[in-house]
Amino acid sequence: MSAPREALAGRRLRLGMVGGGQGGFIGAIHRYAARLDDEYELVAAALSSDAERALESGRALRLDPQRLYTDFRDMASREAARPDGIDVVSIVVPNHLHHAVASAFLEAGIHVMCDKPLTTTLKDGLRLRELAERHDCLFGLTHNYSGYPLVRAARELVEAGELGEIRIVQVEYAQDWLARPIEDSGDRQAAWRTDPALAGPAGCLGDIGSHAAHLAEYVTGMTPSEISADLSSLVAGRRLDDHVQMQLRYANGARGMLWASQVASGEENGLRLRVYGARASLRWQQETPNELWLSVQGEPARRLTRGMRGLPAAAGAASRLPPGHPEGFIEAFAQLYRDFAHDVRAHQAGQAGLAGARRVPGLDAGIRGLQLISAALASQRANAGWVALPR
Amino acid sequence: MSAPREALAGRRLRLGMVGGGQGGFIGAIHRYAARLDDEYELVAAALSSDAERALESGRALRLDPQRLYTDFRDMASREAARPDGIDVVSIVVPNHLHHAVASAFLEAGIHVMCDKPLTTTLKDGLRLRELAERHDCLFGLTHNYSGYPLVRAARELVEAGELGEIRIVQVEYAQDWLARPIEDSGDRQAAWRTDPALAGPAGCLGDIGSHAAHLAEYVTGMTPSEISADLSSLVAGRRLDDHVQMQLRYANGARGMLWASQVASGEENGLRLRVYGARASLRWQQETPNELWLSVQGEPARRLTRGMRGLPAAAGAASRLPPGHPEGFIEAFAQLYRDFAHDVRAHQAGQAGLAGARRVPGLDAGIRGLQLISAALASQRANAGWVALPR
Amino acid sequence: MSAPREALAGRRLRLGMVGGGQGGFIGAIHRYAARLDDEYELVAAALSSDAERALESGRALRLDPQRLYTDFRDMASREAARPDGIDVVSIVVPNHLHHAVASAFLEAGIHVMCDKPLTTTLKDGLRLRELAERHDCLFGLTHNYSGYPLVRAARELVEAGELGEIRIVQVEYAQDWLARPIEDSGDRQAAWRTDPALAGPAGCLGDIGSHAAHLAEYVTGMTPSEISADLSSLVAGRRLDDHVQMQLRYANGARGMLWASQVASGEENGLRLRVYGARASLRWQQETPNELWLSVQGEPARRLTRGMRGLPAAAGAASRLPPGHPEGFIEAFAQLYRDFAHDVRAHQAGQAGLAGARRVPGLDAGIRGLQLISAALASQRANAGWVALPR
Amino acid sequence: MSAPREALAGRRLRLGMVGGGQGGFIGAIHRYAARLDDEYELVAAALSSDAERALESGRALRLDPQRLYTDFRDMASREAARPDGIDVVSIVVPNHLHHAVASAFLEAGIHVMCDKPLTTTLKDGLRLRELAERHDCLFGLTHNYSGYPLVRAARELVEAGELGEIRIVQVEYAQDWLARPIEDSGDRQAAWRTDPALAGPAGCLGDIGSHAAHLAEYVTGMTPSEISADLSSLVAGRRLDDHVQMQLRYANGARGMLWASQVASGEENGLRLRVYGARASLRWQQETPNELWLSVQGEPARRLTRGMRGLPAAAGAASRLPPGHPEGFIEAFAQLYRDFAHDVRAHQAGQAGLAGARRVPGLDAGIRGLQLISAALASQRANAGWVALPR
Ligand SMILES: NC(=O)c1ccc[n+]([C@@H]2O[C@H](COP(=O)([O-])OP(=O)(O)OC[C@H]3O[C@@H](n4cnc5c(N)ncnc54)[C@H](O)[C@@H]3O)[C@@H](O)[C@H]2O)c1
Ligand SMILES: NC(=O)c1ccc[n+]([C@@H]2O[C@H](COP(=O)([O-])OP(=O)(O)OC[C@H]3O[C@@H](n4cnc5c(N)ncnc54)[C@H](O)[C@@H]3O)[C@@H](O)[C@H]2O)c1
Ligand SMILES: NC(=O)c1ccc[n+]([C@@H]2O[C@H](COP(=O)([O-])OP(=O)(O)OC[C@H]3O[C@@H](n4cnc5c(N)ncnc54)[C@H](O)[C@@H]3O)[C@@H](O)[C@H]2O)c1
């Protein structure tokens, strides 16, 4: 049972966090992101599976020791019981725990900001959607690349028909940090990501392939109707895929390719999208996110820059600086938090929060992501044959 | 029967050309290429299927009217009969004629420099190989991108093991000039390329997919062991594919993707290759051909430039200018002509000409290209299922 | 007289701000920067010269109304008197007020983080140095580009001798937002920047030329020994320079050029530095700040990326993300705040805080900047003749 | 006295060459350039100051031994006397000989294509102009960068007013091949270039500064009205400047900077031009010559590519390939030869040849170049004070 929550107007949202203790990666980014626009105040946390580390990490963050938990279920129930309990929880634990943690907080009536992939099975994902509906909670999924202003500009340009009918989608996410079997020598992030019990059945595919797929979907507004996928473990002995390539077909006849790899020597975070329409194409890559290329057939390619005049409104709304001053990963991540705060306020105020809902990827996007993973695994089992996705 | 040919030492090779009349595209490039290094003298030609245009084109080139032909068979036999007849013929006619023209000259004992794709059927390609062997003729195939110095550097770096075991090949060739159905409004180059009777059964695949495949093979030294291909005609009503995507598997377990499109709005001649090995990767694109990127995992990416010290020897040998002065398409094309001249001289001198043979792609490369096309068409018929390539 | 201040250990620094009200530019950036690393808590402010706007702006920031001031002197004395008064004040008002505001807070014993240029006259700058010393206050000057990790890497590479003896410095900062006389049509930022009474005697030179000069000095560790400067107002009727070019000579014989312009059509925030030594050169530009080019003569240029292994330690310390995830302007700005917090804590703890002092530009850098401005104005009066800088 | 020359119509121009023997640099490029468009036939030469090398070099080029000379004066008179004598001579000897060689051929009534800088003294340059007029000869000066299609496009865009009134010119040419004193260890090209007796009084300034100045002038149509120049020898002991920087002022109030260096470690052939007008700016660099950037204030930067539709006509006329297929240094050089051939034909046909004359830089450009050098040397003597250029 959750205590009645104070009105949000005139105050920051109270944020809790599960995961993200010392030595963890993405939790710290969520904290930067939540802090940047001053819409949240971190007040409670269960930061680690290790009790000692959880408390030590919380002290370093100057959190109230009363609100440092060593068990996330405990945290969910006690926070729900406080009149000044958290409004939102950030979930930044390994994949296999997303479902359990999210369920605990949804059941406690607390809005959820969860990292991807949504869960490790489609069934779990569908259950979370039910729970969120039942408890009237908002659910954000940090497909953070959709927070980049020029990704939003791209989406609007596609929507506005600037590209004409979409014909070709080329998306890829290439890294090299798993080019060697570092899971065998104690790298924490590598260890769980290559262990099916913790990462789920998809390795690279779930970890970054999911980002690539979401980016393509977010910008084009289209989900493939069928795919053919070839997953590999290019590092010998690895238990999950570290490299995935897919062919995509869309209902309108468009074609596409998706490539994700964590063993592509020399690549850092090469998330790149190209979308070609009958009239023009768009090109964006996250390593240089402040430029977006629009190439109309027969005209000079145009370099759109973040913050410049004349961009679609959504890009401006997601931007903090004048053009020429680079924004980056943290700002894009913060954008999802800013949008989510807006949604949560609108929700409490009894508004539909539609605009925001449209911006922060949520359960539907997460479920489509899981469907893609399922289909890819099915295709893999069928020697990369075509597998249809649910409509 | 061919007349005994004068010794080549101390003189230019005598070159003939079939195709390449006024209004034609690649014939003029072959002429630039043959001229650049002063190793050839164009002395005879059958420049067009249209007799009037053939003669008019020849006059504009200041050729001896006696050696302007309106029929390529006539040209082959008459040139073979002259003591000062041509040493080499360049074949720059639409695909469906490659076989007939090449046969005529091979049978006349004349060396052939033919444009790609080798022929429109695998059978024809195999026949040309027989003929060339029978008549002891050299045969060059202008997969001209292999003439770029940095492509040669790439090949040598791979051979030297700089990349480690190859894991991933990403190759693409994207254009947009067929983004609209310009074959319907009189564009000559488009007209034959979209007509199966003239282009053969593969459209974009044969036209530029063949270049992409060759580039990947040339640099990596590996041919896929099986492929899965999805060919499309993204412009409605087009009779041949204008877009092709493939998944590649190699015998050593490596994976790859090939994309070729002539309807990718905003692309000019985007031939791009990336090869990733266990240790490092290479990146090259022909629109900026004077740089080659070598990225060793964990080290800063290195920008190798054409002409710089320390490059593999083959790159220097294919280069004409100091670093920082750009070379381009014509120079790369000329390189094949220069190498072929070297081979022809070595051949006449009774040497094997191995070094040269190794540089200029020839019948074997052409036949592998045709095998790839056959396999892709078979895969296409099998809904993009995997098809093995001959070893 | 200031009240004894609480120990800093275990709590955030309490921050005040003068300037930065609604409609202002850089104040908001300072707030992002102070917030990012959770080292500061904004608790008091005099946000605008307009009382109404000052209060309204403070309410929007959810500040305690008790600590919203309409007069900065009032704020200085009242905050100094509180036991929970501010530890640090950020000064983000137009140039002509820097001296008065900084003086007020220094006299109240409050550490200062001031934006550039330090003051509008050299005399005022020197006075601030005296005051800071007398009151034992730290003083940071937000030459924020020095907060970029790769700028710090560049500095360390130079220090380590990687470039060899420095020979050539090329630095520029080009913008175009003043390409038209927008000060005449109500643009606030333009209005004061083109008014000598508010901006001081240097327009573009003080505004962004000062950043370019600081960047060059910060990386090379060298200040020019003499300069020749040509200042212009390329927009007719403008009262201050909007374009400045300089030749630089250094004591070791090195040469350089500095260019700053606010009327360079098509430029956004083109701050670019190139430093050439006898062995190698460095290149960095703030619009793509996550890469730094190191080009050793005769070797391939190397692209160093933020966050990568093997960079100088200072770069890592100023970095928050893995390589390939872009950081930007806000993170670099935040770095100065993070370093300043470190310095303030060390200062209170009675440590010299040297490491930090070395990172955050301060009064000495500010004074050298003013000396450069003075010399440039003197050179301008002497028809761009050479003018020596104080050693 | 020259023999009457055969009509040019229907045949190639007969070309002679002075300089360019084995081991020489630019002579070989002139030969590529003359050959590419099939407008010239090299038939006579005095290739080296060393008689043996002159003959050996000529044999390697398969020239008629009768027309291999060991003395350029001899060549001029004997070629002039032949009915089939050369129409044009290319002069590719070190600077100190340009005047003597050019004079010999002009006096023989032979058109001249001479490399830069025109001569080593202004007086000599003026004399050549007189001679050329007296003997009714055409004179081309190979400021070859003006042969790039996109440099021509840039010029036309400026002329058409696309940039608005020009405000700022930034031009530079940076190399590093003289970063060490290689003239002391036998490098031929370095040896004469650093010897005032052979190179003339300007080192880097004459060698590449002249190219930078010409490029700026060619594109903007403006010559500086006054300059201030700082020349240095950054390599100890070097007798001529290896680094030059200049400030430029133009009659219309525009400002500019010119930088040329041969000791800028890491630079290959970094010739770069940026021109800013009141409305827009242009950016071009020769290392990637197939793109030209046009940035209109407030609009996305546009990447114009060589060969694309919609470029100014002059660019198309200077282009040989479709867009996306790179052209380079040789093609640009060839363009001057092609234009010069056009001029020579028009001249013989009694036409003014104005269009061509406008394209190939000639004596006027050469003389302006020498005036700039004189002014720079004068400025240098006056401690980089301003020196006016003749109008
Ligand atoms: N959006 C993105 O770009 C992005 C990037 C990286 C990771 N992720 C996702 O974020 C999640 C975390 O990844 P990571 O790289 O930060 O992993 P990590 O291993 O670095 O951090 C996981 C953290 O969870 C904590 N934890 C584990 N079990 C816990 C429990 N029962 N209670 C409390 N804390 C517990 C660990 O102690 C650790 O601090 C994953 O789902 C991953 O897919 C997303
Ligand atoms: N290597 C490359 O990069 C490249 C580029 C373009 C074309 N190609 C290949 O070159 C060939 C020609 O292509 P294109 O674009 O120049 O085509 P095109 O249509 O422009 O030119 C073909 C020429 O062949 C002539 N021709 C046709 N039938 C003839 C006959 N019976 N006798 C003599 N001449 C005849 C035509 O008159 C025309 O001049 C094709 O095989 C194509 O695949 C290769
Ligand atoms: N480091 C950088 O990159 C950078 C960038 C921009 C500006 N700046 C510097 O920051 C300073 C501010 O520039 P800006 O562009 O933000 O100007 P601005 O005009 O946008 O903002 C100035 C603010 O100061 C307030 N102000 C003026 N007088 C005041 C007073 N007496 N008391 C309280 N507030 C007062 C104004 O109301 C306004 O909110 C300048 O010195 C400028 O040079 C630095």
Ligand SMILES: NC(=O)c1ccc[n+]([C@@H]2O[C@H](COP(=O)([O-])OP(=O)(O)OC[C@H]3O[C@@H](n4cnc5c(N)ncnc54)[C@H](O)[C@@H]3O)[C@@H](O)[C@H]2O)c1
């Ligand atoms: N346009 C350009 O981009 C460019 C580039 C390089 C050089 N150049 C110019 O070209 C000229 C030659 O430069 P280079 O680098 O080729 O020099 P180089 O030293 O490589 O070649 C000079 C050649 O001139 C020959 N020579 C000298 N004296 C001679 C004589 N009396 N008779 C006949 N031959 C003689 C030498 O034997 C040698 O072959 C210079 O004026 C230089 O400024 C222009």
